[in-house]
Amino acid sequence: MTPLRTGDRQGPGISTLGDLTTRQLHRLSGVAGLSDADADTYADVLTEALGAVAARPLDLPPAAESFLSDDHTPVEFSLSFRPGTAPALRVLVEPGCGAGSLARTGRKGLRAVRAMAGRWNFATDRLDALADLFLPASPKGPLALWTALELRPGGVPGVKVYLNPAAAGRKRAAQTLAEALRRLGHGRALAALPDADGYPFLALDLGDWDTPRVKVYLRHDRLSPTEAPGLSRVAGGPDPESVAEFFRTVAGPGLPSLDRRPALTCHALTDSAVARPTGFTLHIPVRDYAPHDGESLARASAVLRRHGMDPAPLARALAAVTDRRPEDGVGLIAYLALVHQQGSPPRVTAYLSCEAYAVRPPNERAVTPPLEVVH
Numbered sequence: 071m072t073p074l075r076t077g078d079r080q081g082p083g084i085s086t087l088g089d090l091t092t093r094q095l096h097r098l099s100g101v102a103g104l105s106d107a108d109a110d111t112y113a114d115v116l117t118e119a120l121g122a123v124a125a126r127p128l129d130l131p132p133a134a135e136s137f138l139s140d141d142h143t144p145v146e147f148s149l150s151f152r153p154g155t156a157p158a159l160r161v162l163v164e165p166g167c168g169a170g171s172l173a174r175t176g177r178k179g180l181r182a183v184r185a186m187a188g189r190w191n192f193a194t195d196r197l198d199a200l201a202d203l204f205l206p207a208s209p210k211g212p213l214a215l216w217t218a219l220e221l222r223p224g225g226v227p228g229v230k231v232y233l234n235p236a237a238a239g240r241k242r243a244a245q246t247l248a249e250a251l252r253r254l255g256h257g258r259a260l261a262a263l264p265d266a267d268g269y270p271f272l273a274l275d276l277g278d279w280d281t282p283r284v285k286v287y288l289r290h291d292r293l294s295p296t297e298a299p300g301l302s303r304v305a306g307g308p309d310p311e312s313v314a315e316f317f318r319t320v321a322g323p324g325l326p327s328l329d330r331r332p333a334l335t336c337h338a339l340t341d342s343a344v345a346r347p348t349g350f351t352l353h354i355p356v357r358d359y360a361p362h363d364g365e366s367l368a369r370a371s372a373v374l375r376r377h378g379m380d381p382a383p384l385a386r387a388l389a390a391v392t393d394r395r396p397e398d399g400v401g402l403i404a405y406l407a408l409v410h411q412q413g414s415p416p417r418v419t420a421y422l423s424c425e426a427y428a429v430r431p432p433n434e435r436a437v438t439p440p441l442e443v444v445h
Contacts, residue, residue: 071141071428072399088117088124090426091145095161097390098147098422101383102159104221111225112161119165119182119217120144126168132427133168134175137212140357140401141428144168148421149387150409153378157387162218162232176205176214183217183231183276190226192277197231200250204233204272211236218273229277235269243269247286254284255342262345263337264301267291270334283349284339293317294327301335302350308410313352315376316408320354320369322436330435331355338411349411351419356406361436363388363396366403370420373406377416384420391422394429401430 084090092113099109117124123133123144132142139146144167149157166178180201187194205214211234220228235243235250247269248260254274266288273285290301295317299310321328338349360366367388371381388402396402401423409417 071430085127085129086124087126087128087143087145087426088120090128091120091124091143091424092116094147094391094424098149098159098387099221101157101386101390102149102221103156104159104223108221108223108225112219112221112227115186115219115227116145116161116163118185119163120167121165121178121182123168128426136164136167138162138164138167138216139404139423140430141423141425143424143426145424145426146404146421147387147391147424148419149384151374151377151379151383151418151420153415157383159221160218161221162216164213164216166214172209172211172214173205173207176209179215179217180205183215183229186217186229187276190229190277192229194276196254196274197276199253200233203246203250204235204237206237209234209237210239226278228275228279230273230275232271232273235272240268247272251284251286251339254339256284256339256345258345259284259286259337259339259347262303263288263347264303264335266335267332273336281340285349286337286339286347288335288337289332290335291332292327292329293333295321295325298333298352301352302410303337303346304348304350304410304412305346306412308350308408308416312416313408316352316373316406317354319372319376320356320406321359322369325359328354328359330358334405336407349409351407351409353405353407355404357401357404357430358433359436360400360433362398362400362432363402365436366400366406367396370403370406370418373408374418377418379418387420387422392425397432399425399429399431400433400436401425 144164165182166175216232218230268289271287275282299313334353336351337347374381405421
């Protein structure tokens, strides 16, 4: 990856991680139709969640090797698109980043979530019931706790927490996940999910959600476009060809399987009376299969148009995050995801890297397909 020199793109007054990420948040809020007041509120929340690393100068290396992004920035943005409306803006943050150890990172992250609960008056009982499983005294793995905020009008976000099933070791990840799901009232769910090559995350919706979800993320090595539709366990959907077409468009037509970074699926559980999930998401790491972000944007735009969504806000979002040319790097768009939830039309989510510390150079192994094969 190519290190950035301070001042290359951050603009006047941008010298710390907090300066950069809150500036990006303000600009992305405009793309998502949030008010200036909401943007100010959420910028303060992001700064508080980052803690001491918010004041860390950008000319220093990252405070820790955060697994959250390729260049170790402990912040990632995403835009969730639906037909006929502005995209919803989300921010993912590792609130304990830089604490000095994974155990301390987890404890700081838990305190940050509890502070949010006090601020917005929501319960943390489901998270507290899992603390011994996911935040042990000597945790293992690449993360302890991440927090995602869905930035809604009015200054009160939806809150999600991401945990690491391999906290007690990879060999015990399935056992840890099964016990967590049992405590959450979904004891039969794991057996109902497809086979996987790993269990990277368990996520919980906390606070004000119409239908709170427990989300299980699975890793699928060398997944092919013909195999991907069969990973859904949602009754009555999604359309298999829609899933396969999304895969082929994002990864590139003609690619037999994902031979670099693997695909992820997410299975949303909302009804403890049934084992089947009610939601299915396919995540493709487009940054590993496109030559540069210009091509990633083209593929994302094709997917958005296919599902009746306007791609223009995504192009504006890239300009809100950086002033570099999309063709000069790859990774600004990290993942593209196709989301299916029972009773709702499909959504498309684009995950955007902050690139606070480095820009990944164009990917010479990837091939740009002819335009006519991208639907």
